[in-house]
Amino acid sequence: MSGHPDGTPRRALSALRHDPPAVAGTVVLLLLLVVGVAGRWLAPAGVNDVDVDGMLRPPSPDHPFGTDELGRDVLSRVLVAARVSLEVGLVSVGIALLVGVTVGLLAGWYRGWVDNVLMRGMDVLFAFPVLLLAVAIVAVLGPGLLTAMVAIGVVYTPIFARVTRAGVLSVREQVFVRAAVSIGASDARIVRRHVLPNIAAPLIVQTSLSLAFAILSEAALSFLGLGIQPPDPAWGRMLYDGRGFVTEAWWLGVFPGAAIFLTVLAFNLVGDALRDVLDPRQLTVGEARRSRA
Amino acid sequence: MTADAAIGPGETVAELADLKVWFPVPGGAPVRAVDGVSLRVRRGETLGLVGESGSGKSTTGLALLRLVDPTAGVVRVDGQDVTRWSRRRLRGLRRRVAMVFQDPQASLDPRRTIGASVAEPLVVHRLADTAAARRRRVAELLEMVGLRADLADRHPHELSGGQRQRVGIARALAGEPDLIVLDEPIASLDLSVQAQIMNLLRGLQRDLGLTYLFIAHDLAAVEHLSDRVAVMYLGRIVETGTPEQLYGEPAHPYTAALLSAIPVADPRVERHRRRIILSGDVPSPADPPSGCRFRTRCPQARPDCAEVDPALVEVAAGQRAACRYAGEAVRAMRAPTAGEGPGR
Numbered sequence: 051m052s053g054h055p056d057g058t059p060r061r062a063l064s065a066l067r068h069d070p071p072a073v074a075g076t077v078v079l080l081l082l083l084v085v086g087v088a089g090r091w092l093a094p095a096g097v098n099d100v101d102v103d104g105m106l107r108p109p110s111p112d113h114p115f116g117t118d119e120l121g122r123d124v125l126s127r128v129l130v131a132a133r134v135s136l137e138v139g140l141v142s143v144g145i146a147l148l149v150g151v152t153v154g155l156l157a158g159w160y161r162g163w164v165d166n167v168l169m170r171g172m173d174v175l176f177a178f179p180v181l182l183l184a185v186a187i188v189a190v191l192g193p194g195l196l197t198a199m200v201a202i203g204v205v206y207t208p209i210f211a212r213v214t215r216a217g218v219l220s221v222r223e224q225v226f227v228r229a230a231v232s233i234g235a236s237d238a239r240i241v242r243r244h245v246l247p248n249i250a251a252p253l254i255v256q257t258s259l260s261l262a263f264a265i266l267s268e269a270a271l272s273f274l275g276l277g278i279q280p281p282d283p284a285w286g287r288m289l290y291d292g293r294g295f296v297t298e299a300w301w302l303g304v305f306p307g308a309a310i311f312l313t314v315l316a317f318n319l320v321g322d323a324l325r326d327v328l329d330p331r332q333l334t335v336g337e338a339r340r341s342r343a
Numbered sequence: 344m345t346a347d348a349a350i351g352p353g354e355t356v357a358e359l360a361d362l363k364v365w366f367p368v369p370g371g372a373p374v375r376a377v378d379g380v381s382l383r384v385r386r387g388e389t390l391g392l393v394g395e396s397g398s399g400k401s402t403t404g405l406a407l408l409r410l411v412d413p414t415a416g417v418v419r420v421d422g423q424d425v426t427r428w429s430r431r432r433l434r435g436l437r438r439r440v441a442m443v444f445q446d447p448q449a450s451l452d453p454r455r456t457i458g459a460s461v462a463e464p465l466v467v468h469r470l471a472d473t474a475a476a477r478r479r480r481v482a483e484l485l486e487m488v489g490l491r492a493d494l495a496d497r498h499p500h501e502l503s504g505g506q507r508q509r510v511g512i513a514r515a516l517a518g519e520p521d522l523i524v525l526d527e528p529i530a531s532l533d534l535s536v537q538a539q540i541m542n543l544l545r546g547l548q549r550d551l552g553l554t555y556l557f558i559a560h561d562l563a564a565v566e567h568l569s570d571r572v573a574v575m576y577l578g579r580i581v582e583t584g585t586p587e588q589l590y591g592e593p594a595h596p597y598t599a600a601l602l603s604a605i606p607v608a609d610p611r612v613e614r615h616r617r618r619i620i621l622s623g624d625v626p627s628p629a630d631p632p633s634g635c636r637f638r639t640r641c642p643q644a645r646p647d648c649a650e651v652d653p654a655l656v657e658v659a660a661g662q663r664a665a666c667r668y669a670g671e672a673v674r675a676m677r678a679p680t681a682g683e684g685p686g687r
Contacts, residue, residue, distance in 0.1 A: 225449035232408055233464045233514070234437025237430075247454040 065327045075319030078312055086133040093126035098281050106299045116301035118292070127283035128305050134284045135313065138199050138268040138277075139261045145203025146264075147257060150210025155241055157211065158218025169215065172208040180205050181270055188276040198277040202267045206260050213256050217249030224248075251325045258321020262314035269310065285310050354386045355422070356522045356554050357407055357440065362416035364402050372629045376402040378578035379416075384522060389548065389555040391565030391586070393601065394575030397625050400558050403575070404524045407556065408440050409433050421521060438468045441515035445527040447507035451499040457510050458495030461485065464517040484513040489543060505536035509543065516547070524556045529564065541568060562598075563605045566590065571661075574598050577636045578628055580655065584662030592673075594664035596641050599673045619676055635666070643672035 066072045085092060095113075101121030109116045115124035153172065157165040175183065187201035221227060222245065230240045269286015271277035278284035285306040292302025362380045365373040377399040384390050394400040405411045406418060409425060418426045425436055441464075444450035451460050461481045464470065471477035482492035488509040499507055508528060515523050525544070529537040545568055547553055559565045565572055566586050573583045574597065582595040593599045596619075603619040621640045626632055632639050638648040648667065655663045658670055666672060 225444050225446060226452040228410060229442070229444060229450045229511075229514075230452075230463065232410055232437060232442045233518070234434040234467045235463065236434065236467075239467065243455070244452050248452070 066323055069323050069327075071319045072323030075316040075323070078316035079320060082132055082136060082313055082316070085129055086136040089129040089131075089133050093123070093129045095123035095126045097127050097130045097283050098122065099126075106295065106302075108299070109301055115305045116299065118288075118302055119295065119299075124288075124301060124305055127288060128285070128309050131283040131285050131288065131306070132309065132313075134195065134278055134282070135265050135268065135286075135310070138195070138202065139264045139313075139317075141199045142202035142264045142268075143206065143257060143260045145200065146206035146210050146260060147253075149203070150207040151214045151253065153207070153211040154214025154216075155218055155245070158215040159222060159237065159241060159245070165215075169211070172211045175204065176208040176212075180267065184267060184271055185274065185276060188271065193276045193279065195278060198268055198271050201271070202264050205267070206264065209260065210253070210256060213252050214249060217252060218245055221245050221248045254324050255321050258317045258324075261317045265310060265313060356384050356386050356420070357556075358383045358417075358419040359403065359407065360417040360419070362403070362406055362418065363414045364399070364406050364411055365414040368629060373414075374627075374629045375578050375631060376628060377406060378628070378631070380575070380578070380580055382573055382580065382583075384554060384556050386521070386554050387552055388570040389557050389565075389568050391569030391572040392556060392558045392575060393560065393562055393565055393572060395560055395601075395625065397577075397628060398575040399578040399628070400560075400575045401526055404442070404526050404556060404558050407522075407524055408442055409436070410442075434467075438464065438518040439521045440524065441518060441520040441522070442524045442526060443508070443511045443515045443528045446531050447504060447511045448499065448531075450511055451507060453499055455498075456495060457485075457497050457499065457502070460499075461495070461510060461513045461517055464514065468518055470518065480517070481513075484517055485510075487516065487547070488513045503536075504532050505539060508532060508536075508540055512540075512543065512547070516551070522554045522556065524558070526558045527560065528557075530560065544568065561605065562589070562601050574601065577625060577631055579636060579665065581637065581666070582662075582664040583655070584659070588659060588662040592659070592662075592670075594658040594662060594669040594673060595637075595666045596643050596672045596676060597637050598664075599676055600642075617677065637666075641672070642676055643668060 066076070099122060101117065104113075104117050104121040105119055107113055107117040107121075113123050113125065115128060118124055118127070153168050157168045178186070184198075184201040184205050187204055188197050191197040191200065218241075227240060227244055230244050235243075266286070268277055268284065269289060272284045272287040273290035278287055280287070288306040289303055289310070292299070292306070295302050359380055359382050362377055363375070364377040365375050367373050380399070380403055382390065382392075382403075392400045392403060402411060406413055407420075409418060409428065413426055416426070417424055420436060420440060425433065428436065451457075458478070458481050461484055462471075462477050465477050465480055471480055478495070481495050485492050485494060490506060490509050490513070494502065494506070494510075499510070502510065512528075528544070529540050532540060544555070548555060548568075555568070557565050557568060562572070562574075569586055571583060572586055572589050573580045574589070574595065575581065576597050582589065582593065582598045584594075589598055590602065593602055600619040600621050603617070607613045607616060619642060621642075623640050626636070626639055632649070634647075634649040634651055635641070635644075635653050638644040641648070645668065651667065653665045653667050655665045656669070657663050664670075
């Protein structure tokens with residue numbers, strides 16, 4: 051092992067650089083970010099420019115991803131929709147992470163009735179099928195992008211609460227936590243400085259997986275007409291809209307599908323690598339993987 | 344049992360009076376980990392607390408820091424009764440009593456650097472105003488325990504067991520505590536490293552005037568460091584005295600048995616010396632024997648030992664034992680002609 055005398059975050063970054071899948075994932079996510087921010091300007095055509103003479107055209111130099119049943123440029127729509135998918139993923143998972151981790155920390159640290167009340171509440175949420183719960187929430191709040199985000203966030207909150215609580219329960223029994231108490235550290239300090247960093251790894255993995263699932267959930271909600279409202283483009287909506295044309299116009303489903311696939315894969319690759327690298331006992335992802343094998 | 348006020352003068356740093364720590368067991372009798380312990384630690388001394396696993400010695404140490412809640416009795420630190428202090432209020436106390444844990448690997452947060460761990464008391468108690476002052480103090484503390492200051496940037500897994508325990512000691516020193524509870528600080532270390540850590544602890548005490556409560560599971564570990572030794576069995580103190588008294592003239596049969604478990608470095612002596620082998624296991628602390636707690640394993644138990652719970656009584660100046668036949672029983676056990684008991 052080559053020694054990196056600097057702190058963990060910098061070391062983690064330098065270790066990530068030497069892991070090809072992580073680099074690939076990061077590149078895809080960065081591209082996605084650029085497209086998400088600048089999609090409207092990158093798009094060669096307007097997302098709702100209808101061309102009745104050019105419906106369902108296969109990919110060509112004019113329309114690299116072809117056109118849909120209304121003659122709209124699929125490439126433009128895929129690019130612009132990136133923003134929606136990213137927003138939904140980040141905001142909904144952000145909500146789930148914030149609420150879920152807070153609930154899990156309180157439940158695991160204080161146990162007793164706090165634990166019971168909070169986790170039984172989470173169990174109620176957990177008992178519903180994901181989509182059913184999301185649909186119910188959207189039904190109450192009304193359809194739209196924002197409610198879709200809230201709904202998906204609520205749906206994924208119990209998972210984060212459980213992962214967090216399980217981690218807290220095991221870490222709080224560690225001697226180093228008792229040592230921190232013996233020094234006089236406050237609960238808030240112990241949770242922030244000792245408990246959270248030691249449960250970060252499973253949370254990071256959960257976050258990367260949930261980002262992927264949230265993007266898929268948004269696709270499902272949009273398809274059901276409860277998320278993005280037409281004619282605004284969203285990958286899920288395009289994918290489902292294209293299902294009727296799979297045999298004659300494969301490009302309608304393949305390109306938004308590939309966009310979802312790449313995004314989900316990139317989140318997973320980066321999440322995996324981060325989990326390995328955030329363990330200070332390892333220096334590089336390669337070493338981490340080899341030692342686990 | 345009464346507090347041992349009789350033994351010499353000296354300012355009391357910390358004191359336990361008739362302390363009981365019982366852990367509830369669902370659907371059963373509580374485990375009486377500590378069941379009526381009184382002890383007093385004086386400034387500048389080392390009090391050795393010895394007992395086998397399950398004797399309640401570690402729980403006693405934890406109770407002194409209020410890391411476990413006493414069921415009954417009083418915990419006093421610097422003359423203040425802290426028995427019922429809230430967690431918040433206790434935080435101020437934490438600077439005055441520090442603890443070194445048995446397993447240095449487990450007691451250091453694997454994700455924090457050595458420097459961050461040592462600096463934690465400084466941060467918590469606001470003992471350093473700036474990051475630079477904190478860094479200087481950490482370097483000073485690391486050097487005090489014989490470590491290079493540049494280890495501050497390392498993580499615990501990059502250090503050896505002995506180095507890690509030095510870090511644990513540096514952290515305990517950071518708040519300049521009045522008392523350091525050493526909970527088997529050398530038990531998980533290699534033999535050669537044990538000696539180094541003992542020398543370090545002795546040197547620090549000499550240079551800084553520290554007060555130790557030294558918890559160990561055998562008498563040999565505390566012999567050379569302790570001014571006084573207390574022997575625990577099944578949640579009680581069964582004998583206290585100076586190491587010379589306990590090693591020379593143990594009054595309680597249990598102390599004598601513990602002593603005979605220490606090997607002698609001379610093979611001729613070792614071959615012929617009589618060892619007292621205790622039979623059976625330590626009884627359950629949830630259901631201690633009636634009368635004297637040691638009687639079920641005592642080679643010298645008499646019928647009336649089951650009747651009366653013996654109190655700690657003075658058997659020599661500064662030496663006290665909780666045995667109705669103190670001295671006499673030990674002499675019988677050690678006599679070469681003694682035929683009774685499982686001793687050989």
